[in-house]
Amino acid sequence: MSEIMFWEAIRRAHDEEMSRDPMVICMGEDIGVAGGTYKATNGLYDKYGPERVIDTPISENGYTGLGIGASYLGVRPIIEIMSVNFAWLAMDQIFNTAAKVHYMSGGQLKAPVVVRSPGGTAHQLGAQHSARMEKVFMGIAGLRVVTPSNPRQAYGLLKSAIRCDDPVFINEHELMYNMKGEVADEEFFLPLVGSEVARPGKDVTLFGYNISVHWCLQAADILAKQHGIDAEVIDLYALSPLDRQGIAASVSKTHRALIVEEAEPAVGVGSEIMAVINEECFYELDAPPVRVSAVNVPIPYNHTLEKAAIPDAKDVVKAVLKMFGK
Amino acid sequence: MDSEVKKRLLHEMLFARRFEERCYEAYVERKIGGFLHLYSGEEACAYGVLEAAKVGHDYVMTSYRDHIHAIKCGVDPKVVMAELYAKVTGCCKGLGGSMHIFGVEQRFMGGYALVGGPFPLAAGIAKAIKMKGGDEISICFLGDAANNQGTFHESLNMAKVWGLPVLYICENNLYGIGTRIDRSTAVVDQYKRVSGYNIPSEQVDGQDIEVVYAAAQKAIEHVRSGKGPYFLELMTYRYRGHSMSDSNAYRPKEEERMWSKRDPIIMLRDRLIDAGELTLDDYKNMDTRILESIEDEVIKFAEESPEPPLEMLEKYTLVENDPWVNGGSK
Numbered sequence: 280m281s282e283i284m285f286w287e288a289i290r291r292a293h294d295e296e297m298s299r300d301p302m303v304i305c306m307g308e309d310i311g312v313a314g315g316t317y318k319a320t321n322g323l324y325d326k327y328g329p330e331r332v333i334d335t336p337i338s339e340n341g342y343t344g345l346g347i348g349a350s351y352l353g354v355r356p357i358i359e360i361m362s363v364n365f366a367w368l369a370m371d372q373i374f375n376t377a378a379k380v381h382y383m384s385g386g387q388l389k390a391p392v393v394v395r396s397p398g399g400t401a402h403q404l405g406a407q408h409s410a411r412m413e414k415v416f417m418g419i420a421g422l423r424v425v426t427p428s429n430p431r432q433a434y435g436l437l438k439s440a441i442r443c444d445d446p447v448f449i450n451e452h453e454l455m456y457n458m459k460g461e462v463a464d465e466e467f468f469l470p471l472v473g474s475e476v477a478r479p480g481k482d483v484t485l486f487g488y489n490i491s492v493h494w495c496l497q498a499a500d501i502l503a504k505q506h507g508i509d510a511e512v513i514d515l516y517a518l519s520p521l522d523r524q525g526i527a528a529s530v531s532k533t534h535r536a537l538i539v540e541e542a543e544p545a546v547g548v549g550s551e552i553m554a555v556i557n558e559e560c561f562y563e564l565d566a567p568p569v570r571v572s573a574v575n576v577p578i579p580y581n582h583t584l585e586k587a588a589i590p591d592a593k594d595v596v597k598a599v600l601k602m603f604g605k
Numbered sequence: 606m607d608s609e610v611k612k613r614l615l616h617e618m619l620f621a622r623r624f625e626e627r628c629y630e631a632y633v634e635r636k637i638g639g640f641l642h643l644y645s646g647e648e649a650c651a652y653g654v655l656e657a658a659k660v661g662h663d664y665v666m667t668s669y670r671d672h673i674h675a676i677k678c679g680v681d682p683k684v685v686m687a688e689l690y691a692k693v694t695g696c697c698k699g700l701g702g703s704m705h706i707f708g709v710e711q712r713f714m715g716g717y718a719l720v721g722g723p724f725p726l727a728a729g730i731a732k733a734i735k736m737k738g739g740d741e742i743s744i745c746f747l748g749d750a751a752n753n754q755g756t757f758h759e760s761l762n763m764a765k766v767w768g769l770p771v772l773y774i775c776e777n778n779l780y781g782i783g784t785r786i787d788r789s790t791a792v793v794d795q796y797k798r799v800s801g802y803n804i805p806s807e808q809v810d811g812q813d814i815e816v817v818y819a820a821a822q823k824a825i826e827h828v829r830s831g832k833g834p835y836f837l838e839l840m841t842y843r844y845r846g847h848s849m850s851d852s853n854a855y856r857p858k859e860e861e862r863m864w865s866k867r868d869p870i871i872m873l874r875d876r877l878i879d880a881g882e883l884t885l886d887d888y889k890n891m892d893t894r895i896l897e898s899i900e901d902e903v904i905k906f907a908e909e910s911p912e913p914p915l916e917m918l919e920k921y922t923l924v925e926n927d928p929w930v931n932g933g934s935k
Binding site: 301302304330331333335336338340341342343344345346347348349350351352353354371372375376380381382383384385386387388389420421423435439440442443444445467468469470471472 | 664695696697698699700701702705707708709710714715717718719722724725726727728729730731732733734735736737743755756759760762763766767920921922923924927929930931932933
């Protein structure tokens with residue numbers, strides 16, 4: 280077991296898979312000679328060369344489509360889109376080709392691409408560099424969506440995603456690349472489905488994913504220490520397909536549910552999980568489910584306003600106390 | 606091109622014409638649903654280029670006007686028609702439809718309904734070929750209007766920078782859906798636009814199959830020999846509207862008359878007759894046999910095939926039983 284950073288975990292998964300299989304390549308803007316904006320491909324260019332570590336032009340739809348086309352013939356591209364805001368430009372190829380080609384060819388073709396991209400609100404990056412797009416991707420049939428909350432998941436999910444024959448979108452976070460965490464030294468793989476109990480509890484379930492898992496864990500600590508509320512935290516690292524049974528199992532245990540998302544509330548992770556709770560375990564509820572979401576605005580540049588636009592642990596605590604009538 | 610090859614190509618192109626016209630009838634009878642884009646008038650493009658290529662070896666893809674490219678690649682016309690009839694015996698089991706014909710075994714990598722979508726996909730196939738070290742090439746047929754998509758520029762740029770073995774064929778039929786090229790496109794000659802990416806290109810008559818064949822041979826030789834991408838523009842004309850829902854009212858009748866005099870099938874037929882290689886009776890007999898074979902084999906197969914079962918609805922959304930979904934076998 281070693282403590283490594285999030286970016287190092289991603290880099291290690293790349294390196295192991297590229298050294299095992301010559302058909303694994305990676306591509307994206309500045310990932311080669313420059314080493315990657317978040318260092319996730321650092322050093323790979325020197326090791327594997329320009330044919331396999333490809334510095335692309337700034338043509339998101341073009342290079343994503345190129346990776347998909349290559350995947351038809353057994354190449355396994357790991358496509359890094361530098362910021363999820365730019366993934367909108369590649370949405371045509373992700374949505375219209377990668378997610379649909381297996382189906383519309385009657386199973387003849389597969390598009391085993393991995394698209395990795397960081398989203399989220401970081402440090403005053405402004406409206407066009409602060410998008411949270413996971414809710415868009417998780418609504419696309421034919422696409423798997425995972426979102427790691429720590430280096431262990433970043434490594435294990437990427438390892439499985441590279442080998443999986445489906446197209447997989449990995450939603451990362453701009454603020455999390457330097458986060459440290461324990462990762463086993465031996466090779467391992469994590470399932471692309473399911474969820475993890477990040478903290479067991481009995482009074483209320485806090486559902487988080489990616490960065491919001493950490494807000495939930497901080498809130499759970501405060502709730503336990505200051506308010507005597509024992510919160511369970513569920514890490515929904517797989518957003519599509521969602522772990523319906525896992526969600527229902529936790530709600531059936533705590534009878535209360537709160538979903539924490541960094542994105543705007545409409546048509547989002549929170550509303551989807553509320554729907555799942557309604558469908559799977561409505562009569563287990565002791566209180567209406569609650570979601571803690573971003574304010575429905577483009578993210579402002581001003582630091583104070585930026586902070587006010589997205590939730591944090593305090594907002595989670597406040598919402599839980601309100602749910603308990605405190 | 607010797608006369609036997611020409612006669613075979615005449616037969617193939619006439620088959621293509623009759624196949625598409627029969628699709629028209631089936632659509633009117635509501636046997637075929639959705640959108641239907643017919644290739645009538647443009648036959649010399651697909652047949653000339655793919656005659657010069659190694660079908661079944663080279664990879665081919667195109668847009669939604671895709672039935673005939675698939676057939677020339679070796680996909681059985683019966684399974685193409687069955688696909689149009691939405692039957693389980695269709696090449697995509699009735700899940701694709703007219704705009705999504707696939708024949709991966711024949712290396713026909715699909716018809717795509719987003720205008721310009723195949724540009725980067727074909728470049729990606731070329732990237733894979735290059736990585737594997739084979740002598741195949743990737744051939745991408747698209748219409749002139751696709752060149753106004755960003756993917757045209759993005760893909761030509763990447764194909765040139767990375768020296769990819771991809772041949773782009775522009776079937777320039779002068780209309781993007783219902784808008785004439787000079788009303789939508791700043792540079793009307795498409796081959797000129799490619800010079801901005803330092804890619805060799807040429808514009809030739811797309812109605813004369815011998816001209817297309819010769820130009821395609823040169824283009825394919827360039828790409829296969831490792832010199833990178835090539836762009837070939839074929840001047841052509843479609844007889845029907847963009848799709849079946851298009852009445853074609855926007856085209857001057859005089860223009861349609863002019864192009865009908867340059868029909869690729871009639872031109873080749875008359876050339877063979879002038880050379881004493883074929884009689885008009887031979888041609889009429891050929892036509893009769895083709896019409897019969899389409900009814901007796903192609904249509905009959907499509908009509909009599911079963912629909913896909915309801916259990917197939919979700920079968921191909923994601924790949925079935927992939928062990929890595931659960932983190933592998935460990």
